[in-house]
Amino acid sequence: MATTAVSVPPAGPRERVLQAAYELFSARGIRDVGVDELILRSGVAKATFYRHFPSKNDLVLAFLQRREEVWTQEVIMASAARRGSTPEERLLAIFDVFGDWFRRRDFEGCTFINVLLEMGPDHPLGRASIDYLARIREYVSGFAEQAGLRDPEDFARSWHILMKGSIISAAEGDLAAAARAQVMARLLINQHR
Known part of the structure; x- marks a missing residue:
């Protein structure tokens, strides 16, 4: 009997940034993690990052x-x-x-x-x-x-x-x-x- 894989929709850009921030901030703190690293880790464009989080502080609050x-x-x-x-x-x-x-x-x-x-x-x-x-x-x-x-x-x-x-x-x-x-x-x- 074959099983069907349930497809999970990929996380949107805001959620990907937040997931990356959760992992990085939890492990290394706030000051040690830069915006460029968050953008790279989340795979979003810089403009997309700033559309969802106008500042790093906004991301940290989230x-x-x-x-x-x-x-x-x-x-x-x-x-x-x-x-x-x-x-x-x-x-x-x-x-x-x-x-x-x-x-x-x-x-x-x-x-x-x-x-x-x-x-x-x-x-x-x-x-x-x-x-x-x-x-x-x-x-x-x-x-x-x-x-x-x-x-x-x-x-x-x-x-x-x-x-x-x-x-x-x-x-x-x-x-x-x-x-x-x-x-x-x-x-x-x-x-x-």
Whole structure:
């Protein structure tokens, strides 16, 4: 019995640029990747690139939005929600997801932290990164609220320190950083009951 191949339409020029940017910016940062390299990698003409993204900053903002959708929402938060059957288990599962991430060969750290540190808090891209980091705290605060923990916003700020700290520790080579953070996270949950 013959199988029929399903043809997938090729990505349009905007999407090809965004895919190239996602790969390059995630791996190497913003300043290290030039427009010419993005144009070459995406296979679009310079005029087409600038029609879709009038400036490199516009492309980086689109990349950050995509990163939140693909990584923060779909990988981290959705995976944690699937792994835990209670709100507390979902919170703790964030570090299980991190543990898997930290062991990946393509572990690149947190894009939002990287861009914030690379560009600074006063740069528009740094400010956008701060906003995305705040949304991560909102997800955590929502889990904390569902768990009935006291002061979900304060809890989320402390929890986020554990998240960011474990990412930095993993970047230093500590593959057990997520497990270490999870131990402290349990104490934080107990403190906010």
